Amino acid sequence: MERTLEAKVGSAVDTWIAWLPRWKPATHRVRTRLCRRCLGSPFLKAIGLDADVPHGVQHGLTTRMKSLIDDVVDEYTEKNLPLLSRELRAAERRKARDYRPDVGLDPEFDGLQLDPDPVPGEPFLFTLGELAEGGDVPESVRPVELSDEEKQALRTEIQLADECADHAGRLICQFLQPHRVRAREAVAAIVEPQVNALLDALSESLDAPPTRW
Template sequence: MERSLETQVSQAVDAWLRWLPRWEPATHRGRVAPCRRCLGSPVLSAAGLGADIPHGVQHGLSTRIKTIIDHGVAEYTAVNLPMLQAELDQQAARNRARSYRPSEGLAPEFEGMPLDPEPLPGAPFLFTVAGMAEEADADVPALPPLSAEAKAALRQEVGLADDYANMIGREVCSILLHHRLRIQAAIAEYVEPQIAAMLDELTRSLDAPFDPNEPTGP
């Protein structure tokens, strides 16, 4: 039996709550480009995860919720949008033909994230994971071109799929409002203490920038 949208959202939140105790603040350099999945997300707003929440925490939930929306749109497309479904099937077959697919099979906390860290100034990478993926993609033949009529029909179906995605997204946001209390309780228990500890450590390092045990002169 197909699970209701309420059940799917509840299970996604449950899975995120089970993962959250394992979260730790990142110690590497932050990325310059913002995450398009999380920045300004109405899903995160409905869940009560504001801009003051670390991105890793946000991303783990937004990705799980996006999977629910994507699944709903995929079902709608398969039943109602044959041209778009055919195009997606061709793209899926093309993706399967790629010899290197590093972005597939990732845990929700890493889906949609950049494959490589930001390079250090003056120290470019000899190679990147994203670059190798692009090379593998270049070896796969491109999809056949579409006629002008087919492009117009496809754009219409894409618009219908977008409308359906927006409808599901609004329903999901409404459902998430009922989970805000337990989401915020988990943030208070597992995230805020770690952030407070980092701020305390930063304050101590600013107050005492030098090791008192180190000699200060010759």
Template sequence: MERSLETQVGQAVDAWLAWLPRWEPANHRGRIAPCRRCFGSPVLSAAGLGSDVPHGVQHGLSTRVKTIVDHAVAEYTSRNLPMLQTELDQQAARNRRRSYRPAEGLEPEFEGMPLDPEPEPGAPFLFTLTGLAAEEDAAIPALPPLSDAAKAALRQEVGLADDYANMIGREVCALLLHHRLRIQAAVAEYVEPQVAAMLDDLSRSLDAPFDPRDPGPLAS
């Protein structure tokens, strides 16, 4: 029996809450480009996860909720949009021909995140996961082109799928409102103390920028 949307949202929040105690602040340089999945997300607004919450915490929840919406849209497409479904099936079959798919099978906390770190100025990578995946993709023949009429019909079905996704998204956001208190309580328990500790460490390092054991240049 298909689970209700309310049940799916509750289970997604439960899974995120079970993961949250394992979250730790990232110790690498932040990325310049904002995450397209999380930046300005109505899902995160409904969950009460504002811009003051670390992105890794946000991403773990937004990805789980996106999976719910994607599944609902996939069900709708398979039942009502045959041309779009055929196109998706062909693309999926093409993707399965790739032997190297580094972005697949990731945990929700990493799904949709960049595969490679930001490059250091003057120190280019010998290779990147993104580049290797692109080489693999380029070696596979593209899908056959569509006629103008087929393109127009496909655009119409894509529009219907987008409308359905927006409708499901609004329903999911409304359901998330019922979980805001426990989401915010978990952030206060597991996230805020770690952020406060990082800020405290930063404050101490700014107050004492030099190692007190180092005599410094004046000692000479």
């Protein structure tokens, strides 16, 4: 698994660097919520992008790394954790009946807020979050009550899945370290000029003399 995962990490970093030219500095209203995926991320620390890097750039990387962990855990669960696998498939069937705007997003947008923060006095007609709430679940797709033995077995399998995710995460951090130099070079060559240009434009607008009428 380690060699395959190492190759996937390198490929994900390649894809992230290839995406960087498409990134643009955000000039719209800033959202007030912190991104739990990126705040204090060990992936960003491992690759040296945990400071002085725009969040959009960081998020594109952390989301790709999380996707790798999800793939490892999914494969491990399918092969070794039959009860958990069964419960997850049942949950997916229930979710498939609902509107899910957070599914199928590009990595750069996955995990972010579905809706912007509300502005006082300017209510939304509707929000994506409200649409995703869905209605009552039919009897045919409701979860089946588990026995006490099955519940205990499920707890054990969930713990094993968590341990698998933790192990994969540690490996990914290890495999990210050799990419520190080229990641920083890519940010310096592609991202920093855009940020500096935005700051220069802002500085010029602030220094411009007032218009005389």
